[in-house]
Amino acid sequence: GQQLNQSPQSMFIQEGEDVSMNCTSSSIFNTWLWYKQDPGEGPVLLIALYKAGELTSNGRLTAQFGITRKDSFLNISASIPSDVGIYFCAGRGSGNTGKLIFGQGTTLQVKP
Amino acid sequence: DADVTQTPRNRITKTGKRIMLECSQTKGHDRMYWYRQDPGLGLRLIYYSFDVKDINKGEISDGYSVSRQAQAKFSLSLESAIPNQTALYFCATSEGGWTEAFFGQGTRLTVV
Numbered sequence: 184g185q186q187l188n189q190s191p192q193s194m195f196i197q198e199g200e201d202v203s204m205n206c207t208s209s210s211i212f213n214t215w216l217w218y219k220q221d222p223g224e225g226p227v228l229l230i231a232l233y234k235a236g237e238l239t240s241n242g243r244l245t246a247q248f249g250i251t252r253k254d255s256f257l258n259i260s261a262s263i264p265s266d267v268g269i270y271f272c273a274g275r276g277s278g279n280t281g282k283l284i285f286g287q288g289t290t291l292q293v294k295p
Numbered sequence: 296d297a298d299v300t301q302t303p304r305n306r307i308t309k310t311g312k313r314i315m316l317e318c319s320q321t322k323g324h325d326r327m328y329w330y331r332q333d334p335g336l337g338l339r340l341i342y343y344s345f346d347v348k349d350i351n352k353g354e355i356s357d358g359y360s361v362s363r364q365a366q367a368k369f370s371l372s373l374e375s376a377i378p379n380q381t382a383l384y385f386c387a388t389s390e391g392g393w394t395e396a397f398f399g400q401g402t403r404l405t406v407v
Contacts (some may be wrong), residue, residue: 226398
């Protein structure tokens with residue numbers, strides 16, 4: 184079946200640094216979503232991407248839908264302590280009823 | 296109040312016991328989902344329902360059953376709980392398609 188590989192698995196950075204994480208798939212996706220999960224909470228949608236090549240920003244967050252439709256990345260600029268959490272990518276493929284498939288998550292820790 | 300509410304938030308149960316996790320939503324969405332989260336594995340789909348009369352298995356449905364009592368309510372049951380069902384369980388809803396899912400706060404289940 185379809186699988187998503189998300190990297191890195193974890194990051195420990197200094198406040199103010201930029202962060203980049205990505206997801207790759209062995210097959211084509213029609214939609215890419217990026218979620219953030221705070222400790223003890225459910226995932227919350229950050230950015231949704233619907234077209235190959237699309238670049239979308241949400242405040243300090245920027246995400247892109249790869250041209251090949253097999254990858255996506257999320258950048259966070261000028262990180263702050265409240266960026267701490269687990270970031271998940273999710274993709275929706277074609278020809279399989281469109282189920283959302285989630286990456287394994289990237290755990291981000293920010294040192295003040 | 297949260298749009299998607301899960302009860303209980305935490306539960307410890309013994310091997311072999313039957314347990315039900317409940318989910319209710321005020322978003323008016325037709326589509327509801329149950330996911331399981333394990334460290335390093337992301338979120339995996341257990342069951343999903345497109346409306347009250349439609350129930351579908353996800354990728355890891357063995358050992359689980361669901362009931363869609365109303366548009367707003369979707370419950371997950373473990374008929375005979377086993378230790379490897381210890382995990383964080385999330386209910387989610389979506390308005391249509393699979394493009395965006397809204398998650399509850401999760402139920403942490405421990406089977407001893």
